[in-house]
Amino acid sequence: MIFLAVGSWHKGFDRLVKAVDELKGCGIIAEEVKAQIGEGKYKPNNLKVVDYYCSDEFARAIRQARIVISHAGMGTIIETTRQGKPIIVVPRKAELGEANTDHQFNTAKQLEAEGKILVAYEESELPVKLKEAKTFVPAKSESCQEILRVVQKFIEDVVRRKSS
Numbered sequence: 001m002i003f004l005a006v007g008s009w010h011k012g013f014d015r016l017v018k019a020v021d022e023l024k025g026c027g028i029i030a031e032e033v034k035a036q037i038g039e040g041k042y043k044p045n046n047l048k049v050v051d052y053y054c055s056d057e058f059a060r061a062i063r064q065a066r067i068v069i070s071h072a073g074m075g076t077i078i079e080t081t082r083q084g085k086p087i088i089v090v091p092r093k094a095e096l097g098e099a100n101t102d103h104q105f106n107t108a109k110q111l112e113a114e115g116k117i118l119v120a121y122e123e124s125e126l127p128v129k130l131k132e133a134k135t136f137v138p139a140k141s142e143s144c145q146e147i148l149r150v151v152q153k154f155i156e157d158v159v160r161r162k163s164s
């Protein structure tokens with residue numbers, strides 16, 4: 001099973017939900033896809049969807065998944081890497097109104113460089129990343145605190161550069 005999670009932002013993440021729905025519909029994804037789709041407007045035809053999971057159900061869905069596909073939300077990334085599951089992250093784009101800034105790109109690049117996640121910067125990259133995920137073993141983190149420390153340092157660096 002593949003688990004798709006788009007977080008709880010009030011605009012949803014229709015671009016990602018639609019891309020995964022289409023991959024499932026055309027057979028590129030053959031297995032079941034459970035999806036947490038939030039408040040988006042796009043209603044998938046090929047996915048088993050819920051708007052939101054409580055935290056226990058969310059962790060259970062990740063545990064049951066072979067692969068997780070997600071926005072670059074730290075809650076999902078931390079829980080997935082904690083469980084040692086491969087995750088494909090698709091960062092939200094500010095230019096499309098999917099986020100207020102492109103912070104998800106920065107987070108994704110940092111964690112990708114550390115070997116913790118796979119990243120599809122465009123939804124068209126998902127088929128290749130799905131193939132890579134079959135053998136991808138995420139780099140171990142000593143703890144979720146390590147990921148939070150890396151993200152915090154990155155945010156501080158960005159703020160410092162913008163202030164200069």
